[in-house]
Amino acid sequence: MYTSNKEVKKIEKTLIINGIIVTSDKIFKSDILSENGIITEISQKIEAKGNETIIDAKGKYIFPGGIDPHVHMQLPTPAGFSSDNFYTGSKAALFGGTTTILDFVTPKKGQNLVNALSERKNEASNSLTDYSFHVSPIDFHENIENEICEITKSGINSFKVYMAYNIGLKDDVLLKIMKIVAKSKGIITVHAELGDEIDKLRNNSAKNGNLSPKYHAVSRPNYTESDAVKKIINFSEQTNCTVYIVHVSTKESLEHIRNAQKKGIKILAETCPQYLLLTDDKLFGEFNETSKYVFSPVLRKEKDNFALWKALKTENIQTVGTDHCPFNLSQKKLGENDFRKIPNGAGGVEHRLSLLYTYGVRKNKISLNDFVKLTSTNTAKIFGLYPKKGEITVGSDTDLVIWNSKINEIISSKYHHSNCDLNIYEGTIINGKPEIVIKAGKVCIKNKEFISSDIKGIFLKRKI
Numbered sequence: 001m002y003t004s005n006k007e008v009k010k011i012e013k014t015l016i017i018n019g020i021i022v023t024s025d026k027i028f029k030s031d032i033l034s035e036n037g038i039i040t041e042i043s044q045k046i047e048a049k050g051n052e053t054i055i056d057a058k059g060k061y062i063f064p065g066g067i068d069p070h071v072h073m074q075l076p077t078p079a080g081f082s083s084d085n086f087y088t089g090s091k092a093a094l095f096g097g098t099t100t101i102l103d104f105v106t107p108k109k110g111q112n113l114v115n116a117l118s119e120r121k122n123e124a125s126n127s128l129t130d131y132s133f134h135v136s137p138i139d140f141h142e143n144i145e146n147e148i149c150e151i152t153k154s155g156i157n158s159f160k161v162y163m164a165y166n167i168g169l170k171d172d173v174l175l176k177i178m179k180i181v182a183k184s185k186g187i188i189t190v191h192a193e194l195g196d197e198i199d200k201l202r203n204n205s206a207k208n209g210n211l212s213p214k215y216h217a218v219s220r221p222n223y224t225e226s227d228a229v230k231k232i233i234n235f236s237e238q239t240n241c242t243v244y245i246v247h248v249s250t251k252e253s254l255e256h257i258r259n260a261q262k263k264g265i266k267i268l269a270e271t272c273p274q275y276l277l278l279t280d281d282k283l284f285g286e287f288n289e290t291s292k293y294v295f296s297p298v299l300r301k302e303k304d305n306f307a308l309w310k311a312l313k314t315e316n317i318q319t320v321g322t323d324h325c326p327f328n329l330s331q332k333k334l335g336e337n338d339f340r341k342i343p344n345g346a347g348g349v350e351h352r353l354s355l356l357y358t359y360g361v362r363k364n365k366i367s368l369n370d371f372v373k374l375t376s377t378n379t380a381k382i383f384g385l386y387p388k389k390g391e392i393t394v395g396s397d398t399d400l401v402i403w404n405s406k407i408n409e410i411i412s413s414k415y416h417h418s419n420c421d422l423n424i425y426e427g428t429i430i431n432g433k434p435e436i437v438i439k440a441g442k443v444c445i446k447n448k449e450f451i452s453s454d455i456k457g458i459f460l461k462r463k464i
């Protein structure tokens with residue numbers, strides 16, 4: 001008799017019962033069946049067959065796994081790498097309910113973008129969350145059009161450009177890159193700040209002996225962002241390239257964005273919890289207390305916070321990312337005598353959902369559906385991951401967050417999971433956090449414990 005030596009693969013089943021599913025446009029009670037990491041059934045009552053892991057989510061919200069569109073793990077800087085690598089940073093992300101991250105590929109000067117992507121993929125291979133990248137052209141070289149085309153074919157449709165820092169592009173180069181990206185039907189993500197103007201203001205501050213962290217904020221006034229936003233909108237109109245403006249922080253930028261969107265120019269926008277919740281007074285004081293708030297753009301005023309919350313509601317801003325880029329105090333101290341040497345960046349990947357839930361949903365600034373849109377669905381749609389990610393429906397990946405709105409905690413670097421001794425939300429209360437986080441059908445966080453099992457992130461090929 002013929003016997004097959006083919007192994008019969010066991011189907012891993014998870015059945016989540018009694019939960020309240022929240023998507024970008026619905027809230028409903030239902031059970032969810034997952035088989036091998038994919039949702040295969042959603043209905044009022046699913047009978048257990050006996051071979052499933054059963055999770056009772058009675059009375060709890062179930063959100064699609066968070067997608068953070070903006071993180072920098074292991075970012076090389078003169079102060080060393082940002083303190084989270086892909087393993088520690090993605091673990092912190094999971095604790096906070098984020099199951100997918102979008103990081104960056106920044107080539108070295110003269111490096112081919114395709115090679116830079118391949119190196120970055122290696123660095124990210126220990127990520128616990130799924131991941132993809134925005135790839136940064138930092139100059140214009142002969143073969144760049146082919147490289148962008150090849151990157152696009154390999155499943156990446158977003159290209160990050162800087163208008164500031166030492167990798168900022170001059171206007172003529174920026175326009176040429178945008179034309180190429182538009183031709184390949186990709187999207188430009190942009191750090192919008194007037195680099196030259198900021199350099200002038202920073203150096204003037206220094207010349208006058210103003211070297212403490214406060215002058216980081218003083219040398220990046222609102223117009224240095226909003227004028228850059230105005231310029232990139234104009235470039236988008238000229239080139240017909242879709243533009244996603246990262247970490248928008250000012251009221252004035254929002255006015256430009258709103259007007260452009262009204263005119264039908266293809267502008268999308270992201271903000272971050274720090275710009276919704278904190279103000280620039282955090283930068284006035286002792287170095288050890290203030291240097292953790294040195295990041296760019298800088299913290300603004302309450303009127304800016306207010307305008308950003310409003311823009312979430314009116315959908316002029318589509319996503320809330322974190323710009324997670326933590327540095328330890330010892331790294332920040334490189335700029336103890338000169339704010340220009342403080343590495344720019346702060347962590348946040350772990351608390352994005354809890355902060356938005358506590359200060360957005362619970363304060364009636366956004367609805368539960370808005371919360372899901374801003375933390376997950378919109379990012380999936382914009383960057384070509386939808387409906388595998390960002391949705392709870394049959395066929396989607398089983399990346400889910402079972403939310404306990406009764407947990408009250410105080411954020412502290414003592415207890416957070418990021419590899420950093422600083423937290424810009426130190427002492428902030430959160431009301432609500434994940435009780436269980438499921439990635440690809442596997443429980444990875446349960447009651448504040450990391451259940452390592454065989455959780456492994458994968459590189460996500462995205463659709464144009």
Ligand code: URP
Pocket residue numbers: 072191294295296297323325344345346
């Ligand atoms: O200060 C920041 N935000 N550092 C990370 C790099 C960036 O500008 O996004």
Ligand code: ZN
Pocket residue numbers: 191246247296297
């Ligand atoms: Zn930036």
Ligand code: ZN
Pocket residue numbers: 070071072323325
């Ligand atoms: Zn960033």
